[in-house]
Amino acid sequence: TTAEGGALTWRSIEGIDDEEIYKELQLLSLHGQSKDALAKTKLGAWEYDVVAPLYKCNMTDIMGGIGLAQMRRYPGMLKRRKEIIERYNEAFKPLGIEVLNHYDENHQSSGHLYITRVPNITGDQRNEIIIKMAERGIACNVHYKPLPMLSAYKNLGFDIKDYPNAYNRFINEITLPLHTKLSDEDVDYIIENFKEIVSCL
Incomplete structure (x- = not known):
């Protein structure tokens, strides 16, 4: 558990680029936004798009920290x-x-x-x-x-x-x-x- 929520991982799939999967998951978890919050904080790089009406599934930094600690216990x-x-x-x-x-x-x-x-x-x-x-x-x-x-x-x-x-x-x-x-x-x-x-x- 990460207090609330969880993480998703996958094994590499032959013929499918890991980076492609990662980008698709980012879209699915961030309301379909083309940039995550970190990318939007770079100087002058605020502009973004929403490419599909997707979901809000990302966890908070605090839950992420709990999740990293839990991985050691898993x-x-x-x-x-x-x-x-x-x-x-x-x-x-x-x-x-x-x-x-x-x-x-x-x-x-x-x-x-x-x-x-x-x-x-x-x-x-x-x-x-x-x-x-x-x-x-x-x-x-x-x-x-x-x-x-x-x-x-x-x-x-x-x-x-x-x-x-x-x-x-x-x-x-x-x-x-x-x-x-x-x-x-x-x-x-x-x-x-x-x-x-x-x-x-």
Whole structure:
């Protein structure tokens, strides 16, 4: 994290110039401005253009400073998240709980969220699990509510009945705590309670 926001990087792509990608990303992140703030501060060089109605996605200098410091911590953070994910997977897969594939020979996840899907439960049962976990001091979440279930999108005419797959992926989803401040004891406590509560359904 950079407190709020993030950074984007890429591996060089054969046949595509890195500088070309960089310039395109600058346009996308700076309202489509043809010059960044630093370029506009050079003597007599204030003139700029907006070449497309794009986005405001650049981070502040303060967040950039936090991000640079976080880069030094990042390998350790990834390692700890992977340890927790592997312990969760080992505990939950035998119960038939569906989990995301965070790691294989083709990709490595940042371990941002630990998403589970408990088979054959209703939305009410999912909510009951979350409440019981909360009663034991464990904050769970749901990622994410499909857009057609939210008022802004309902008001535009979207109906969740038209998106059965999105609904089915949402209705039994529970996100467990996953962050680097969890101790091994915390992880054991989460595992034991989740297993117990799910098994009692």
